[in-house]
Structure formats: structure tokens, C-alpha cells
Amino acid sequence: MPILYDCVILTDHRYLNDSKTDSYKHNVYYEDRLVHHALEDLGLKTLRLAWDDHLFDWSTTKSVLFRTTWDYFDRFKEFSIWLENISKQTTLLNSEALIRWNIDKHYLLDLHEKGIHIAESHFIEQGAQVTLAQLHHILDWKDTVLKPCISGAARHTYKLDLENLNSHESIFQKLISNEAMMLQPFQHNIITKGEISMMVFNGQYTHAILKKAKAGDFRVQDDFGGSIHNYKPSDEEVAFAEACVKACIELPIYARVDVFEDNNGAIALSELELIEPELWFRHHKNAAKLLARSIKDKLANEN
Numbered sequence: 001m002p003i004l005y006d007c008v009i010l011t012d013h014r015y016l017n018d019s020k021t022d023s024y025k026h027n028v029y030y031e032d033r034l035v036h037h038a039l040e041d042l043g044l045k046t047l048r049l050a051w052d053d054h055l056f057d058w059s060t061t062k063s064v065l066f067r068t069t070w071d072y073f074d075r076f077k078e079f080s081i082w083l084e085n086i087s088k089q090t091t092l093l094n095s096e097a098l099i100r101w102n103i104d105k106h107y108l109l110d111l112h113e114k115g116i117h118i119a120e121s122h123f124i125e126q127g128a129q130v131t132l133a134q135l136h137h138i139l140d141w142k143d144t145v146l147k148p149c150i151s152g153a154a155r156h157t158y159k160l161d162l163e164n165l166n167s168h169e170s171i172f173q174k175l176i177s178n179e180a181m182m183l184q185p186f187q188h189n190i191i192t193k194g195e196i197s198m199m200v201f202n203g204q205y206t207h208a209i210l211k212k213a214k215a216g217d218f219r220v221q222d223d224f225g226g227s228i229h230n231y232k233p234s235d236e237e238v239a240f241a242e243a244c245v246k247a248c249i250e251l252p253i254y255a256r257v258d259v260f261e262d263n264n265g266a267i268a269l270s271e272l273e274l275i276e277p278e279l280w281f282r283h284h285k286n287a288a289k290l291l292a293r294s295i296k297d298k299l300a301n302e303n
Helices: 023-041 076-086 096-103 107-113 132-139 165-176 188-192 235-246 285-302
Strands: 007-011 046-050 063-068 091-093 122-124 144-148 158-160 181-185 195-201 204-212 227-230 254-261 267-273
Touching: 007 023, 023 046, 023 063, 023 285, 063 285, 076 096, 091 285, 096 107, 107 267, 122 132, 132 165, 144 165, 158 165, 165 181, 188 254, 195 235, 195 285, 204 235, 204 285, 235 254, 235 267
Parallel strands: 007 046, 007 063, 063 091
Antiparallel strands: 122 181, 144 158, 144 181, 195 204, 195 254, 204 227, 254 267
């Protein structure tokens, strides 16, 4: 089959179509359309598909751009096999190496070794014979957050304290028998000040969003009632975000750097999102144009 497309934008089946009644789905569709139009304006032939479209011949596109493939972590085994197959047929943006590195939160340890200040973290490997009470006693932590090492949308994320460890022990044992988990001290400034998301394309910062949890919750994701606000980061915050991206195993074409002020008052990395992060193009349309230009340049350099 001849090459028919320059870049296919990837979503999942839930977000293929626009919605007049669901603002969340509309925003997903609208932001992907901004990228679609930015690519077309540069003369790139573009298509938007669900990543698990079994009818499409992936060898007919020069590249695929991961955007809103938000069911991958619920179908990880299937996604992993698909990822391996598609990487042999076309260029992945970001690359398979970056995606596989970033999927597992152990990547935080790699960044820490390169001098990036991360949230204090303790990793519990799959099959570990340990209880929540033992962990909190050994680490001398009182208020914590437990989450899987491969996760998204706050899946199986729990706020723990010394009073509720027993009630979470059963689910912890079930989880740890199947996957690695991580435990972190609860970061109080995320509740009071929020979490900052900074968007970085090809190493260059473009814009930022401040995410705040709703009253009574600790999760800033809009899935759980969190709110977003425009934010102007300090020069120090921008420099930190760009340093995080440059410390990756290779330079990603897009990245979202989530940071917060830790319990000691220092800027710390919460997450580095390189797979399918929400990038809030609707708040900064020029970022979609910068991403499109970076994609065109990358494809040109590969020819």
C-alpha cells in the first residue's frame, strides 16, 4: 500500500465524535481538531482514528500522534501488543521507547538520578510481602497517597492515614499481587495551592494551567470535580519544566510537566506525561501550531 497520510491523530472510540450535550467530550474533540487543522495548514494530510481501529492499515501513514487514547491503561496488555506491532509500521509520536519508559512510574527514579527533584516516593514491587501498616511504620509516614505504577485518571489512587490503613489493606493486597504500587507522603500544598501543568513542545515551554481539587477531595483531575485556571509560571518553574523534559531518555515532541510545591516548599515533579496528556490547546491555540510544525520538521528530517 502507498503512503496516504502524513500523520494520524489517535484517540479512543469514546471520543471519535463531537457532543453537543457533553462538554468534556466536546473539549476532547475540539482540541484534537485544533491539532488536525494545524497539521493541515502546513500541508500535512491528516486523519483522526481510534488507536484500536482494526480496519486501518497503519503502514499507510508516515506517523501517528498519541492524543486522547485514554483507555489504554484499562486495556494495557492489548495496547502493549498493538504498540509493538504499530512501531514496526510507522513513526510514533512520542516514540515507543518514550511511551514504554513513561508508562511505568519507575521513570521518576531515572529523573531523580539526573537531578530532578521529585515527590518523595517509595515503590512496592509486585508480589511484595508487606502490609500498609508495616510500610507506614518503616517509612515513618502518617498521611500518604497510594497509587499503581501503571495508571491514569487516578485509577486506584487512595489517600491513607494511620486511621484507615486496615480498611484499605484488602484492596492493597489484591493490587500488589497483580502490579507494582507506589506510596508517597501526602502533599498538603496540592490541596491549598493546586498543581501546575506546564506544556512543553520539542523542549520549549508554551503555556500552563493550574489545577485545583474540589472542596473535600485531593484529586485535581476534572474526572473528580477538579477545576482548571490559567496560570503564569515563574521563570524558575519554566526552567524546571524544561529541565525535566531534557532529562528524558530522548527529547519528546510533546510533554506535560506536572509540578507542585512540596511539603518543604520546593518545586517538585509530580508527573511527567509523555503518552496521552491533556494539553489544553483550547487555552493556547498557538501551541497546536507549534506541535504541528515540530511534527512536520521531524518527518522532513526522517526523509
